[in-house]
Amino acid sequence: xxxxxxxxxxxxxxxxxxxxxxxxxxxxxxxxxxxxxxxxxxxxxxxxxxxxxxxxxxxxxxxxxxxxxxxxxxxxxxxxxxxxxxxxxxx
Numbered sequence: 001x002x003x004x005x006x007x008x009x010x011x012x013x014x015x016x017x018x019x020x021x022x023x024x025x026x027x028x029x030x031x032x033x034x035x036x037x038x039x040x041x042x043x044x045x046x047x048x049x050x051x052x053x054x055x056x057x058x059x060x061x062x063x064x065x066x067x068x069x070x071x072x073x074x075x076x077x078x079x080x081x082x083x084x085x086x087x088x089x090x091x
Contacts, residue, residue, distance in 0.1 A: 014051050017043050018042070019042060020043050025064045026063050027063075038075045
C-alpha cells in the first residue's frame, strides 16, 4: 500500500464497502498546509485503484493523499471536480 492512513481511531480500508473520504492536502515549502479538500466516495476495488493512482500521480509534488473516516475540511461528492482541484494543487 502506498497511501497514508490517518491516525484517527477508525481508519477505513478503501477495499471495504462503506463511505470513506479521500483527502488531498497541499503543503507549503515550510510544511504548513495551504489547502485541503476531501472526496466522499464508497469503498470498493474501484476506490482502492483510485487511491493508488492518485498517490502515483501526486508523487514528487507537494500534494499528499490520505484516507480518513471523518474529515474536517471541505467535502466534494463529484469525482471529476475533485480531480480538477487536485491537478491545480499540483502546480
